[in-house]
Amino acid sequence: MSFVTVTDVFQSYGRRPIIEQVNVSVDEGEFISIVGASGCGKSTFLRLLLAQENPTRGEVRIAGAPPAVEPGLDRGVVFQRYSVFPHMTVRENVVAGESLRRPWGRFFGADLKAARTRADETLARCGLDHVADQYPATLSGGMQQRLAIGQALAAKPRILLLDEPFGALDPGTRLAMHDFLRDLRAETGMTVFMVTHDLEEAFKLGDRVLVFDKPRWDPQDPSLNGATITYDFDARDGGIPFQTLKEDTHVLQDNG
Amino acid sequence: MRAINIKPSRPLAVFLTVLPFVLVFIAYAIGSDIRLTANPSDKLLPAPSTIWDTAVRLTTEGDRRSGRILFWHDTWASLKRLALGIGISASLGLVIGLMIGLLPLARSFLAQFVAVLSMIPPLALLPILFIVFGLGELSKVVLIVIGTLPFIIRDLSQRTIEVPQELLVKAQTLGASSWVITLRVALPQVMPRLIQAVRLSLGPAWLFLIAAEAIAADLGLGYRIFLVRRYLAMDVILTYVIWITILAFLMDWTLRAMSRKLFPWAEEGL
Structure with missing residues (x-):
């Protein structure tokens, strides 16, 4: 059975439909890239996955649990900006990933010590151990995003949602972040949804690429129709999945 | 050079900061002096020295009745x-x-x-x-x-x-x-x-x-x-x-x- 199931989801703001009839199911551990033109409901779809918004029709289920009505521990998120708490140091930010669920939002005594040790391990993995006591405002954009990912993973979510996480980064940092994210995923086997504008990034990182677009377009009233998933590419093996031969063809195999 | 690009040096900045205070003080002293020469018992603009004496008296001497x-x-x-x-x-x-x-x-x-x-x-x-x-x-x-x-x-x-x-x-x-x-x-x-x-x-x-x-x-x-x-x-x-x-x-x-x-x-x- 699939891990994340989106069944017949519609979302409209007022009378304006944003997305229509979205059906998709995702297995555990898949990396889903979501692309599409601006205003085609990618971010709305992510907010629905996050349960920040509730669909007007249809439902989103994670691991068979009843549809969530508000964001919770099972979904981790990293936004393009404002993903870390500016008033906490880098280490406190990672500790917060575990401690905010407590009644007072913090750890005390031995728990705090243990959480700090775990946070330092996470920071070392994110390459941020040398800035553990600084405030996020002093970090570069790439470091802030690494921190945001580390913080989200510290809470051990079922799925990780990334909303254009590298959109504000320069190309070099972006490439470094791709490697970082790949390593992290290889380690954790996390189910990831990533919205991006960058097609290359989408195919490079994703196992599947979902394309959001409007299937019908009314020239008189472009906002009449909502968008839906128009393509669902298999992006493994560099986007050419059929390169891996599944049957014995006895043709051109005997090169070696 | 445009006015918006002229930045004062450190000493000039300090001087400019102090200047309005000094100017107000001087203006007051002159005004007070003019009135006091015309009428030594003028009460409207007491001389800075008088204000200083009053300030010292107010902060150090007790009230005649209660001593506070x-x-x-x-x-x-x-x-x-x-x-x-x-x-x-x-x-x-x-x-x-x-x-x-x-x-x-x-x-x-x-x-x-x-x-x-x-x-x-x-x-x-x-x-x-x-x-x-x-x-x-x-x-x-x-x-x-x-x-x-x-x-x-x-x-x-x-x-x-x-x-x-x-x-x-x-x-x-x-x-x-x-x-x-x-x-x-x-x-x-x-x-x-x-x-x-x-x-x-x-x-x-x-x-x-x-x-x-x-x-x-x-x-x-x-x-x-x-x-x-x-x-x-x-x-x-x-x-x-x-x-x-x-x-x-x-x-x-x-x-x-x-x-x-x-x-x-x-x-x-x-």
């Missing part, structure tokens, strides 16, 4: 009222501001109400306060609270609303309850703003304090100024005015220094 140095008693009485008023305003403003900013229910319930309340001129309520709370300390403190609270509430609720939605969602995905979000995300982010709002409220707070003291009090800086007005004792009035200015400036400076020290992550706008 009234200057310090006045200061203490006024500061107590001010601190109490501002303290109550800040605490209430923080709690209500956070509620309006974070809870849509509280926003619907209170935001417009506070907006309307803030339009009432507080001084127009002063007679009511005197009638309801009597002429004692309570009515003065309540006037300061009424005068500064709506502004603090509106400022803090606005700042709370401006906390990026992303941070609130992020906190929810980390399992935070509304209470934890208030305590660990919203509260620390509006605290620098609270200090800022208190700094901006100090001006009105002094205004309300002096107005209330002028009308009914038996001790206090504002009371003293309005008392000696009857004797045209400009030297005393000026001493008190300068003292109030120094106090207000020191409070403002202390609050700013505190904000910088306590909230190093909020560098902008302090």
Whole structure:
């Protein structure tokens, strides 16, 4: 059975439909890239996955649990900006990933010590151990995003949602972040949804690429129709999945 | 070179900072000198030396009747009222501001109400306060609270609303309850703003304090100024005015220094 199931989801703001009839199911551990033109409901779809918004029709289920009505521990998120708490140091930010669920939002005594040790391990993995006591405002954009990912993973979510996480980064940092994210995923086997504008990034990182677009377009009233998933590419093996031969063809195999 | 690109060197900057103070002092000294040469017993613009002598007398010599140095008693009485008023305003403003900013229910319930309340001129309520709370300390403190609270509430609720939605969602995905979000995300982010709002409220707070003291009090800086007005004792009035200015400036400076020290992550706008 699939891990994340989106069944017949519609979302409209007022009378304006944003997305229509979205059906998709995702297995555990898949990396889903979501692309599409601006205003085609990618971010709305992510907010629905996050349960920040509730669909007007249809439902989103994670691991068979009843549809969530508000964001919770099972979904981790990293936004393009404002993903870390500016008033906490880098280490406190990672500790917060575990401690905010407590009644007072913090750890005390031995728990705090243990959480700090775990946070330092996470920071070392994110390459941020040398800035553990600084405030996020002093970090570069790439470091802030690494921190945001580390913080989200510290809470051990079922799925990780990334909303254009590298959109504000320069190309070099972006490439470094791709490697970082790949390593992290290889380690954790996390189910990831990533919205991006960058097609290359989408195919490079994703196992599947979902394309959001409007299937019908009314020239008189472009906002009449909502968008839906128009393509669902298999992006493994560099986007050419059929390169891996599944049957014995006895043709051109005997090169070696 | 364009005027906007001309930056003063360090000594020039210090000189320019001091200059207006010196100019005002010189202008006053000249004006006072002109009047005093025309009429040595003129009371309107006492000479700076007279003001200094008065200041020394006020701060060191006791009252002839009670032996108390009234200057310090006045200061203490006024500061107590001010601190109490501002303290109550800040605490209430923080709690209500956070509620309006974070809870849509509280926003619907209170935001417009506070907006309307803030339009009432507080001084127009002063007679009511005197009638309801009597002429004692309570009515003065309540006037300061009424005068500064709506502004603090509106400022803090606005700042709370401006906390990026992303941070609130992020906190929810980390399992935070509304209470934890208030305590660990919203509260620390509006605290620098609270200090800022208190700094901006100090001006009105002094205004309300002096107005209330002028009308009914038996001790206090504002009371003293309005008392000696009857004797045209400009030297005393000026001493008190300068003292109030120094106090207000020191409070403002202390609050700013505190904000910088306590909230190093909020560098902008302090």
